[in-house]
Amino acid sequence: MLRTNLKHLNSDEELQSFIKENENVMICCGRMGPMCIPVYGAMEQLEKNEEYSAVKFADLDFDVPAANFIRLHPACRMFTGLPFTIYFKNGEVTKATSSIQTKKQVSGVLDEVFK
Amino acid sequence: MSEAKRFDAIILGAGPAGLSAGIYLSRAKKSVVILDTGIAGGAPILTTEIANYPGVKDALGYELAFIMKDQATTFGCEIVDNVEISSLSLKDEQKEVVTDEGTFVAPVVIIATGGVPRTLNISGEKEFNSRGISYCATCDGDFFTGKDIVVVGGGNSALEEAVALTAYASSVTILHEFDHFQAFKSAIVDAEKNEKIQFIMDCKIESFEGDESLKGVKISDNKTGQSRVVPVTGAFIFIGYLPNSALFKDVVTLSEREEIVADEAMNTGVSGLFVAGDVRQKRYRQVTTAVADGTIAALSALEFIER
Ligand SMILES: Cc1cc2nc3c(=O)[nH]c(=O)nc-3n(C[C@H](O)[C@H](O)[C@H](O)COP(=O)(O)OP(=O)(O)OC[C@H]3O[C@@H](n4cnc5c(N)ncnc54)[C@H](O)[C@@H]3O)c2cc1C
Numbered sequence: 001m002l003r004t005n006l007k008h009l010n011s012d013e014e015l016q017s018f019i020k021e022n023e024n025v026m027i028c029c030g031r032m033g034p035m036c037i038p039v040y041g042a043m044e045q046l047e048k049n050e051e052y053s054a055v056k057f058a059d060l061d062f063d064v065p066a067a068n069f070i071r072l073h074p075a076c077r078m079f080t081g082l083p084f085t086i087y088f089k090n091g092e093v094t095k096a097t098s099s100i101q102t103k104k105q106v107s108g109v110l111d112e113v114f115k
Numbered sequence: 116m117s118e119a120k121r122f123d124a125i126i127l128g129a130g131p132a133g134l135s136a137g138i139y140l141s142r143a144k145k146s147v148v149i150l151d152t153g154i155a156g157g158a159p160i161l162t163t164e165i166a167n168y169p170g171v172k173d174a175l176g177y178e179l180a181f182i183m184k185d186q187a188t189t190f191g192c193e194i195v196d197n198v199e200i201s202s203l204s205l206k207d208e209q210k211e212v213v214t215d216e217g218t219f220v221a222p223v224v225i226i227a228t229g230g231v232p233r234t235l236n237i238s239g240e241k242e243f244n245s246r247g248i249s250y251c252a253t254c255d256g257d258f259f260t261g262k263d264i265v266v267v268g269g270g271n272s273a274l275e276e277a278v279a280l281t282a283y284a285s286s287v288t289i290l291h292e293f294d295h296f297q298a299f300k301s302a303i304v305d306a307e308k309n310e311k312i313q314f315i316m317d318c319k320i321e322s323f324e325g326d327e328s329l330k331g332v333k334i335s336d337n338k339t340g341q342s343r344v345v346p347v348t349g350a351f352i353f354i355g356y357l358p359n360s361a362l363f364k365d366v367v368t369l370s371e372r373e374e375i376v377a378d379e380a381m382n383t384g385v386s387g388l389f390v391a392g393d394v395r396q397k398r399y400r401q402v403t404t405a406v407a408d409g410t411i412a413a414l415s416a417l418e419f420i421e422r
Pocket residue numbers: 127128129130131132133150151152153154155156157158159161162163164165166167168200227228229230359362391392393394400401402403405
């Protein structure tokens with residue numbers, strides 16, 4: 001399990017219901033390692049500051065079977081950099097990014113896709 | 116507008132240097148804030164494993180960083196990460212840092228902003244970043260299992276990472292701008308004896324080519340000028356390091372390599388302004404040397420405050 005203060009998605013059922021039950025969703029799928037930790041950190045801060053209270057944040061371990069949904073998702077098929085970060089609105093993917101992102105970049109995407 | 120927050124010392128950068136300085140100053144009962152434009156922890160959180168930090172055997176980079184961060188906050192040091200700095204005034208007696216989290220004022224500032232990997236700044240580099248181009252072998256190596264890749268660079272990192280990447284890739288071609296390497300002999304020997312590694316020396320990287328993802332690297336021969344495309348789906352770039360010193364260029368002296376010049380006590384020459392860690396002009400850049408710099412800068416700052 002990832003050592004973050006975010007909600008962890010552990011199974012495919014949890015992942016699917018999280019996407020289905022929430023209008024605006026951001027999921028970071030990565031490992032506890034380089035490039036990924038800064039993205040979790042930015043998400044934790046954005047969640048804590050309630051700057052984006054309409055968005056639900058979660059992480060997903062890249063190496064659990066449930067991650068296949070994101071690893072193999074067409075939006076991520078060209079990605080070669082961890083983590084894969086994916087944004088859903090009403091169950092549909094609206095954006096996906098690969099590799100490290102700063103808080104500013106993450107906020108930029110959240111503004112672009114959810115505001 | 117909210118009032119400025121006053122401290123005994125402001126530290127810019129929460130890597131090993133900044134955190135060490137924070138530990139020493141807050142333990143000496145000084146009020147300290149560390150401001151970081153990224154996430155607290157610094158380069159170690161971009162490192163898989165750190166095996167050469169004495170006293171902590173085989174630590175994961177982020178674990179070591181989190182311990183240092185925790186240690187600093189335990190002594191009362193405040194850490195504000197992911198800040199955006201809009202202006203700095205570092206020459207006055209009371210120095211001021213204006214951020215999106217408010218204005219911070221102190222008689223002492225320690226610059227510990229580290230550095231970032233150098234990029235080639237050529238066509239296709241941004242476009243194919245994380246779609247074939249990577250700066251981290253340990254993070255992204257397994258995406259290139261069974262693929263042909265290149266490693267750009269000729270120093271220790273390039274050669275060591277090229278060898279590491281042969282665990283995944285079917286072939287690794289090292290592209291280097293000179294006809295010789297600037298690495299330790301052992302790193303060169305290890306790369307040369309690896310059957311999966313080929314070398315293209317004395318070449319210039321012109322551009323990265325592809326469509327949705329990287330398909331090749333266009334290079335030209337430095338002697339003949341002839342260009343060609345090396346067909347690969349992955350490129351790892353290890354061409355050195357760029358100090359995060361641009362913000363301070365009008366205030367302190369920079370070396371040719373844009374490192375901040377300081378004396379043995381980490382004084383920059385500007386009263387109350389100190390520097391520590393990888394952003395400083397020095398020969399060796401390691402966690403141990405950053406921690407040593409941070410300690411010295413904090414003790415010098417302490418002397419300055421109590422003067
Ligand atoms: C991939 C990799 C592997 C490594 N492996 C090892 C190893 O095994 N052993 C070892 O000893 N060393 C290793 N190093 C080197 C070591 O990590 C560095 O020497 C050390 O982290 C330097 O510490 P620092 O505090 O000076 O800078 P950094 O660790 O770079 O920290 C600087 C901090 O400043 C922040 N910052 C940047 N600009 C600003 C600004 N304008 N304002 C405020 N904050 C800012 C950054 O976000 C960062 O958090 C490795 C480095 C890398 C990149």
